[in-house]
Structure formats: C-alpha cells, structure tokens
Amino acid sequence: MYKNLMHKKPRCKRTFSIATFALACMVSTGSMAATDSAVLAHYADMAQAKYEDSLSTAKILDAAIDTFLANPSQAGLDKAKTAWLAARIPYQQTEVYRFGNAIVDDWEGRVNAWPLDEGLIDYVDVSYGTQNDTNDLYTANVIASTSFMVDGQTIDASRITPDLLQNELQEAGGIEANVATGYHAIEFLLWGQDLNGTSAGAGNRPYTDFSLHHCTNGHCERRQQYLAAASDLLVADLEEMVANWSSHGQARHALEEGGTQAGLSTILTGMGSLSYGELAGERMKLGLLLGDPEEEHDCFSDNTHNSHYYDAVGIRNVYLGTYTRVDGTVMSGPSLSELVMVENEAVDAELKVKLDATIAAMERMVARAENEEAYDQMIAIGNEQGNAVVQEAIDSLVAQTESIERVMASLDLDGIELEGSDSLDNPEAVFQ
Amino acid sequence: MLSRIYKGVIVLLMASFLLMVAWGGHQQGLTQSIVRERTDLSAKDDQRVQAITKPTEDFSQAESFETMQGGAATSRKMINRDAFSNPSANLTFEEEEKFRLGNALFRKLWVTSPSSTHASDGLGPIFNARSCQSCHIKDGRGHPPLGRQDSRSMFLRLARGAITDQERQDLAQGKVLNFPDPVYGHQLQDLAVPGLRSEGRMVVSYTQHPIELADGTIITLRKPKYQISNLAYGPLHPKTTLSPRVANQMIGLGLIEAIHPSDIMALADPDDEDGDGISGRPALVYDKKTSEITLGRFGWKAQNASIRTQSAEAFAGDIGISTPDLPNSFGDCTQAQEACLSFPTGVQNHLGDTEAPDPILDLVVFYAQNLAVPARRDVDDPMVLRGKQLFYQSSCATCHTPKFVTRRDSENPAQSFQLIWPYSDFLLHDMGEGLADGQSVGVADGQEWRTPPLWGIGLTQTVSGHTFFLHDGRARNLIEAILWHGGEAEEARESFRNLNENDRRALIRFLESL
Numbered sequence: 027m028y029k030n031l032m033h034k035k036p037r038c039k040r041t042f043s044i045a046t047f048a049l050a051c052m053v054s055t056g057s058m059a060a061t062d063s064a065v066l067a068h069y070a071d072m073a074q075a076k077y078e079d080s081l082s083t084a085k086i087l088d089a090a091i092d093t094f095l096a097n098p099s100q101a102g103l104d105k106a107k108t109a110w111l112a113a114r115i116p117y118q119q120t121e122v123y124r125f126g127n128a129i130v131d132d133w134e135g136r137v138n139a140w141p142l143d144e145g146l147i148d149y150v151d152v153s154y155g156t157q158n159d160t161n162d163l164y165t166a167n168v169i170a171s172t173s174f175m176v177d178g179q180t181i182d183a184s185r186i187t188p189d190l191l192q193n194e195l196q197e198a199g200g201i202e203a204n205v206a207t208g209y210h211a212i213e214f215l216l217w218g219q220d221l222n223g224t225s226a227g228a229g230n231r232p233y234t235d236f237s238l239h240h241c242t243n244g245h246c247e248r249r250q251q252y253l254a255a256a257s258d259l260l261v262a263d264l265e266e267m268v269a270n271w272s273s274h275g276q277a278r279h280a281l282e283e284g285g286t287q288a289g290l291s292t293i294l295t296g297m298g299s300l301s302y303g304e305l306a307g308e309r310m311k312l313g314l315l316l317g318d319p320e321e322e323h324d325c326f327s328d329n330t331h332n333s334h335y336y337d338a339v340g341i342r343n344v345y346l347g348t349y350t351r352v353d354g355t356v357m358s359g360p361s362l363s364e365l366v367m368v369e370n371e372a373v374d375a376e377l378k379v380k381l382d383a384t385i386a387a388m389e390r391m392v393a394r395a396e397n398e399e400a401y402d403q404m405i406a407i408g409n410e411q412g413n414a415v416v417q418e419a420i421d422s423l424v425a426q427t428e429s430i431e432r433v434m435a436s437l438d439l440d441g442i443e444l445e446g447s448d449s450l451d452n453p454e455a456v457f458q
Numbered sequence: 459m460l461s462r463i464y465k466g467v468i469v470l471l472m473a474s475f476l477l478m479v480a481w482g483g484h485q486q487g488l489t490q491s492i493v494r495e496r497t498d499l500s501a502k503d504d505q506r507v508q509a510i511t512k513p514t515e516d517f518s519q520a521e522s523f524e525t526m527q528g529g530a531a532t533s534r535k536m537i538n539r540d541a542f543s544n545p546s547a548n549l550t551f552e553e554e555e556k557f558r559l560g561n562a563l564f565r566k567l568w569v570t571s572p573s574s575t576h577a578s579d580g581l582g583p584i585f586n587a588r589s590c591q592s593c594h595i596k597d598g599r600g601h602p603p604l605g606r607q608d609s610r611s612m613f614l615r616l617a618r619g620a621i622t623d624q625e626r627q628d629l630a631q632g633k634v635l636n637f638p639d640p641v642y643g644h645q646l647q648d649l650a651v652p653g654l655r656s657e658g659r660m661v662v663s664y665t666q667h668p669i670e671l672a673d674g675t676i677i678t679l680r681k682p683k684y685q686i687s688n689l690a691y692g693p694l695h696p697k698t699t700l701s702p703r704v705a706n707q708m709i710g711l712g713l714i715e716a717i718h719p720s721d722i723m724a725l726a727d728p729d730d731e732d733g734d735g736i737s738g739r740p741a742l743v744y745d746k747k748t749s750e751i752t753l754g755r756f757g758w759k760a761q762n763a764s765i766r767t768q769s770a771e772a773f774a775g776d777i778g779i780s781t782p783d784l785p786n787s788f789g790d791c792t793q794a795q796e797a798c799l800s801f802p803t804g805v806q807n808h809l810g811d812t813e814a815p816d817p818i819l820d821l822v823v824f825y826a827q828n829l830a831v832p833a834r835r836d837v838d839d840p841m842v843l844r845g846k847q848l849f850y851q852s853s854c855a856t857c858h859t860p861k862f863v864t865r866r867d868s869e870n871p872a873q874s875f876q877l878i879w880p881y882s883d884f885l886l887h888d889m890g891e892g893l894a895d896g897q898s899v900g901v902a903d904g905q906e907w908r909t910p911p912l913w914g915i916g917l918t919q920t921v922s923g924h925t926f927f928l929h930d931g932r933a934r935n936l937i938e939a940i941l942w943h944g945g946e947a948e949e950a951r952e953s954f955r956n957l958n959e960n961d962r963r964a965l966i967r968f969l970e971s972l
Contacts, residue, residue, distance in 0.1 A: 128535050132538055199595075200595040200598075200922065201595070202596075203565075302551040302554060303554035303555040304558060318578065430551070431551065454526060457522075
C-alpha cells in the first residue's frame with residue numbers, strides 16, 4: 027500500500043518550504059525521483075507559470091485595448107479581439123487549480139464569472155427584455171447611466187473606474203449574474219451580444235461604439251472608460267494570483283501547510299471536479315438538456331470550443347507535470363503520474379489513456395467549430411450530429427473522472443478529509 | 459434526558475393514537491410512519507450517540523467536533539459571499555455534477571410561454587419570482603422590502619380557518635393545512651405574465667416600540683403591519699389572514715431531513731409536563747403521497763416533511779411551474795380567476811406532461827439537500843465560550859437544541875451518521891402575541907412557529923448583506939430578534955434582558971460564530 031511505501035521514500039521535512047525543497051533538488055537533476063513533496067512543488071511551480079502566462083497575455087490585451095481606444099478602427103478592434111482569444115489559452119489551463127485550492131476559488135469569480143446579464147453593462151437588443159424580478163439591474167446600463175440604485179441606495183457612477191466595477195457593480199445586490207469584471211465583461215464589450223441564437227455568427231459590435239468622433243449607440247466615452255477599467259482590473263487581479271503562487275505566496279503556503287496527503291488530494295480534486303461537475307455537467311450537459319444558446323461559456327465571441335478544450339488540456343498537464351508555456355518553452359518536472367506509476371502502473375496507464383481520449387474528443391469538437399458550425403449551433407435541439415460531438419466530449423470527461431477516483435483510491439486518498447477524526451487537536455475532525 | 463425520551467415516546471404514542479382515531483384507523487403503517495427508536499443504530503452506536511449529543515457542561519474549552527457543525531459535509535471553503543453556496547464536502551464527483559446541474563436550474567429564469575426556449579417556459583401565469591434564486595439570494599435568507607418595488611424575497615401567505623362542517627372535518631383529518639382565499643389562493647402573487655393583472659402589492663408599515671434593558675439601555679423594536687394595495691380581483695375573503703414569510707436560508711437542509719424523527723419527538727413536551735414553561739409540539743402532517751402521518755420540519759411553521767414537497771410547492775406557488783409531484787401548470791390561479799386559467803401552459807408533450815419534467819425537480823432537490831453548512835469560526839475564543847455558556851444558562855438551548863446525530867440509513871450517504879449542530883428542536887412553540895401572524899397551518903396555531911436552526915446565522919451579513927431576522931425580517935439585528943421572543947421563550951428573553959453589556963456582547967458573539 028501507498029502509506030507503507032512512503033516511509034521508504036526520500037522525504038523532505040515538513041518545515042521546509044516546498045519552494046526551497048524544489049530548488050535544492052532541482053540542482054542535482056532534471057529527472058529527479060517523484061516524491062510527493064516534489065510533485066506538489068512542481069504543481070505549484072506550474073500554477074505560477076500558468077498565471078504568469080495569463081498575466082502576460084492579459085497585458086498584451088490591455089495594451090491592444092489602449093491602442094484601440096486611442097484611435098478606434100476596425101483593425102484596432104480586431105487586434106484586441108485576437109489578443110483576447112490568445113489570453114484565454116493560458117487562463118483556461120489554470121482552471122484545474124480552482125476547485126482544490128480555496129484561494130483560487132475565492133478569487134475566480136472576479137475574472138471568469140459567467141453567465142452575465144449584459145444589460146447591466148451596456149445597451150442591449152429589445153429582445154433582451156426590460157424587466158427581470160431577479161435582477162433590478164438587468165438593464166441598468168451603467169455605460170448610459172451616471173448613477174444607479176442597489177438595494178435602495180444610490181451609487182455614483184459618474185466616472186467608470188476599476189473601483190466602481192469591482193466594489194459596487196460586481197455581483198451588485200447579491201445577484202451573481204451581475205458580472206461587471208473579468209474576461210466575459212471584456213468579451214461583451216469587444217464583441218457585443220450574439221443575437222444569432224443557435225444560428226451561425228458571433229457578436230458583431232461596430233468599432234464606432236468606441237469612437238469619440240463618430241459615436242454609435244451613444245455614450246462612447248463612458249464605453250471607453252468601462253473597457254479600459256475592466257482591462258486594467260483583469261491585469262491587477264492576475265497580478266494578485268501570480269503573487270499568490272510565487273515563493274512566499276498564500277496559495278503555495280496553504281498547499282504546503284495542509285501536508286502532502288492533502289496536497290495530492292487537492293490536485294486530484296481539482297482535476298475531478300473540473301472534469302465532471304463543472305465542465306461535463308454545468309457547462310456542457312446543461313446546454314444539451316435545455317438546448318439553450320445562452321448555455322455557452324464564451325457566448326459573445328463563439329470561442330466556447332476553445333474554452334472547453336483548454337480546460338481539458340489543463341487537467342491533463344497537471345497530471346503529467348508538463349506545461350507548454352505561451353513562448354513555446356516546455357516546463358516539465360516531477361509528476362503525479364510518475365508517483366501513481368510506482369504504486370499502480372495499470373491505474374496510471376488507464377488514466378493517461380482516458381485523458382488522451384478526452385483531448386481527442388475535444389479536438390473533434392474544436393475542428394467542427396472551426397470548419398462546420400459554432401458550439402452554440404452544436405447544442406441546438408434536433409442537431410443530432412452536433413449534439414453527438416458534444417456528448418462524446420462529456421462522456422470522455424466522465425470516464426476520465428472514474429479513473430481519477432481509482433487513482434485516489436490507489437494513493438489511499440479517498441475520504442482523506444475523514445482521517446484523524448478521533449484527534450481532538452484536529453479542528454477538522456468529525457464524529458464517525 | 460431519559461425522562462424526556464420517555465415522554466417523547468408517550469407523546470408519540472398519543473399523537474399516533476389520536477391521529478389513528480381521527481383517520482378512523484384505516485391508514486396502514488400509521489405506527490411505522492414515525493419510528494420511536496433509533497432502529498438505524500446498533501446498541502453500541504446508540505450509546506455513543508447519546509453520549510456525544512448530551513449538552514455540554516464544560517464551557518472552558520470548545521467541544522470536540524464543534525467546528526465542523528455540519529459533520530463531514532461541512533464546507534471548509536473561504537468565508538465570503540458564496541459561503542452558503544458550496545456543496546457538501548463529502549460528495550462524490552458524480553454527486554457534485556448533480557449538485558452543479560441543480561445549481562444551474564436553481565438559478566434558471568423561467569419565461570412566459572409560448573417561447574422559443576421550450577424547455578424553459580411555463581412561468582406563472584401569476585408568480586412571485588422567475589427563479590428559485592430570485593428569493594433565495596446567494597442561498598441566504600431573504601429580507602423585507604427595502605424599497606417600494608422590492609418584494610423579491612418575501613411574500614404574503616393567504617389562508618383562513620375552517621368555516622363549514624366539511625372544512626372542519628377535512629382539517630381534523632389532516633387532509634388540508636388550512637384554506638386558501640377563494641379568489642387569491644394560497645399566496646399573493648405580485649407579478650403576472652404580460653396581458654394578465656398581478657394580484658396586488660404587499661404594503662408594510664412599521665410602528666416603533668422602545669424596550670428597556672435591565673441596565674437602562676433602550677432598544678427600539680419596529681412592529682410591522684401588512685396590507686395589500688391594488689387588489690386586482692376584488693376584496694379578500696373577510697376571514698383570510700395575511701402571513702408574511704421571508705425566504706429561508708438553504709444550508710444544511712439535507713442534514714435536517716436526515717435527523718431521525720424519534721430524536722425530534724423525544725424533545726416534545728406538548729403539555730409541559732416537566733413544568734419548565736416550554737412545551738414544544740411536533741408538526742405532524744399528512745403525507746398525501748404515502749398516506750402516512752409524518753413529521754413536518756421545513757418552513758416557518760414546519761408544515762413540510764420533506765425538501766421535495768417544499769420545493770415542488772415553491773415551484774408551483776412561487777414560480778407557477780408544474781412538476782411531476784404537483785402537476786398544476788396554472789400555479790396558484792383559482793377557479794375564480796378565469797383569465798389566469800386561459801393562458802397557455804409551458805407543457806411540451808415530447809418532454810413530459812409537466813412544465814418541469816424529470817429530472818428537474820430531482821436535481822433541484824439534490825442541490826437543496828447538499829448546500830453545505832460552513833465551518834464555525836473562533837470556537838475557542840474566550841468571549842465565544844462565555845457567550846455559549848450564557849446561551850445555555852439562559853435556556854436558549856432548551857429549544858435551540860445544539861446537536862443531533864443523523865440517521866445511518868439516510869437516503870444519501872453524505873448525510874449519514876453525521877454529528878450536526880443546527881441549534882433547533884424543529885418543534886412548534888408558542889412565541890407570544892407579539893410575533894403572532896394569526897394564521898394557523900396544520901397543527902400550528904397563529905402564535906406558534908417552528909424553532910429555526912441557528913447554524914450560519916453569524917454569516918448573514920457576509921452572505922446576504924443584511925441582518926434582518928425572524929419570519930418577516932422585522933428584527934434588524936440579533937438583539938432585536940432575541941427581544942421579540944415571547945410566549946414560551948419569555949423567560950429566556952428576560953434572562954437576556956437582564957444581562958450586563960459585556961455578557962450581552964458575548965452571547966451575540968457566540969451567535970456570530972455559528
């Protein structure tokens with residue numbers, strides 16, 4: 027069993043920081059033995075690299091937006107859109123860190139919240155409706171309004187600033203659909219509403235919506251302010267998360283503090299929760315169940331296929347310990363896979379096959395999205411072929427989670443939260 | 459403890475006997491409907507359960523397992539606005555998917571039919587909300603209207619007592635809980651689909667009532683008065699009463715459902731035989747599906763025995779959506795509201811014969827069963843421990859029962875055999891005239907309310923951004939909520955009123971740590 031074997035392995039003392047350990051061991055060899063501590067250290071290093079890449083691409087996006095706003099043109103808008111799409115690639119690969127790591131989960135809503143009631147931000151089509159008892163701010167249209175009401179209080183919005191977006195508007199009134207910040211708010215401002223339902227086409231906002239001289243749809247100066255503020259905020263939020271994973275960062279510290287067993291469980295929980303409940307379930311199966319084009323993650327840009335694909339890539343690279351950075355360099359280190367291989371070669375092989383199968387299914391979905399029809403068309407009721415392609419990706423995600431559970435069992439990590447329950451010193455103890 | 463259990467058994471037998479007489483004794487399985495022993499436990503486990511659930515007498519340190527107030531299902535996620543929205547920590551990945559799908563459906567906006575999104579229409583025709591989340595904002599508790607147009611998370615229940623002999627008989631037999639208004643139905647719907655008039659608008663006005671604490675501090679309570687303006691379908695029936703209800707917080711419901719009924723029955727003392735001034739009556743309700751008497755434990759009057767019933771009724775009454783359990787697509791429209799009944803329903807025959815066919819209700823119920831209780835904070839802070847001691851000494855814990863161990867044979871393993879700390883006996887208590895709504899619901903009279911669980915109460919500000927408490931949010935903070943206690947809780951309230959400022963603070967600090 028895993029527990030007995032662990033004693034034979036070289037282990038670092040708990041008092042060592044993971045980063046220190048990693049440094050000390052990295053010097054000797056690039057293909058060092060995969061101890062659980064080393065695996066955790068590399069997991070944290072990969073998180074840092076992924077968030078650094080998310081940050082650097084967000085900065086490119088921010089610069090593209092600044093250039094575009096300084097002199098609005100179709101070419102400038104297209105460049106900003108391209109930068110947004112590129113920024114999604116590393117970010118989606120970080121999502122596998124969200125579920126096991128409380129600090130990431132706590133922060134995530136600021137950058138990737140979805141779905142959003144876009145009428146909060148800007149003008150919308152009449153078909154969107156004007157009233158919603160769920161959300162007083164359904165059509166608040168902050169870009170067109172210098173003040174608005176939240177729970178009976180007047181909020182001054184005479185200037186649109188990062189502070190206004192983050193502290194007053196985001197989730198205003200406790201309504202989660204009031205998404206004022208993050209990738210999807212920026213996406214809406216760049217693309218506009220996708221009014222094509224489950225037919226072809228993404229959002230098609232004119233660049234003149236940001237033009238101070240030939241302004242379309244009014245309030246172009248405030249629209250500029252909004253886009254600039256949202257993009258600044260995205261950079262600031264990502265800087266915060268990079269810091270959380272750097273050598274003395276809180277996320278790294280929390281991982282280290284929990285001990286190696288809990289740390290390995292964190293990796294696998296993140297993989298399993300993203301695979302099954304979040305991606306296969308809420309983001310994909312629900313759309314098929316309801317046949318609703320609103321059930322699409324990157325709905326304004328029609329980029330949902332990539333968003334799902336890079337989630338799956340992130341799940342696999344966390345297991346294999348190999349991440350291709352945005353500059354093309356490959357970082358590789360002690361992986362969970364190697365650790366599992368020692369305990370149970372068959373289970374490791376099985377999970378690798380399943381992870382590859384998911385990537386293959388996702389690639390078919392991406393190919394279909396790029397060559398035949400967009401994701402929102404694939405999930406339309408009655409589109410048998412499109413539905414089947416999405417269903418195949420869902421099934422492979424579910425299948426890989428079953429293997430993730432076997433990995434947890436082989437490492438003796440199932441039910442880890444129940445361990446030590448008789449200890450009175452343990453504040454997380456539960457009666458059994 | 460033993461004498462209470464003994465009394466509980468007697469009560470149970472009496473209750474069963476009375477109900478058997480009332481129902482003519484023809485219902486099968488009557489005595490099995492409420493098992494009076496922990497048949498789910500071995501003798502050894504039963505002993506352990508009795509030992510661990512015994513109220514503590516040691517306030518010098520925190521108790522074992524106290525932090526994890528929802529047992530292994532407790533959420534250890536960070537405390538933020540989403541603190542009530544996390545899944546039970548001990549779910550499998552597959553169950554987590556059910557939870558997330560349920561969450562999406564809980565958030566889902568239902569639309570007027572006919573619409574292009576066939577799977578989402580059927581709203582109303584009259585309704586209070588377009589989604590579950592509209593009222594259960596962030597899965598937390600609702601609040602009274604904050605502005606003229608705001609009545610999102612509170613509505614008026616309409617009901618009257620029996621008038622005819624037939625009605626009296628139906629009531630006695632438990633077939634109904636009370637009688638709806640003949641025109642407006644069971645509740646006032648302040649919204650309607652386009653082309654139909656909504657029923658009216660709830661109007662609240664408050665009068666101020668100062669209360670002096672023993673140390674001279676004056677606390678002003680606000681007493682609400684409820685009226686309806688713009689009644690669209692003529693006057694209410696003269697006997698119809700109005701009962702305001704805020705949406706309840708959603709955490710720990712599956713754990714409450716998994717408390718063994720005999721553990722709750724054992725706490726009942728309807729005739730106050732122990733002479734402590736506190737009775738406590740079980741809300742026995744008739745389950746139409748199984749024709750059995752069962753123990754109500756959900757809702758302000760404990761009128762619903764299961765989360766499923768509560769959810770199906772909310773779908774029908776609040777949103778106007780039919781489910782396989784309550785296949786009424788017209789929601790709360792009455793026969794007197796002809797126009798309402800003439801609107802199209804959202805039933806799509808190829809999907810099922812209700813507006814929300816399977817598996818929608820299953821998923822929403824699973825979600826509601828698995829919203830985790832957050833871990834407690836600061837359990838060993840000296841002030842919290844002092845407050846806890848005062849909570850026990852002031853008899854708060856007599857009704858706000860600290861602990862239970864859930865049944866081993868619960869429907870979902872995540873809720874099985876967990877030591878939980880809801881701080882409620884889930885019984886009905888006379889809370890005095892001040893809090894009375896004058897509306898009887900089943901066995902609960904117009905002065906009786908269910909003891910609400912207190913877990914999570916300290917996170918109300920964090921999650922919901924307010925501190926409005928009690929059934930209609932009249933209390934603006936915990937002190938006011940305590941001072942509103944009357945009837946059986948009068949003695950406990952007086953104990954609080956007599957505390958010095960430091961002790962008052964400590965008691966509140968304890969509540970805030972829950």
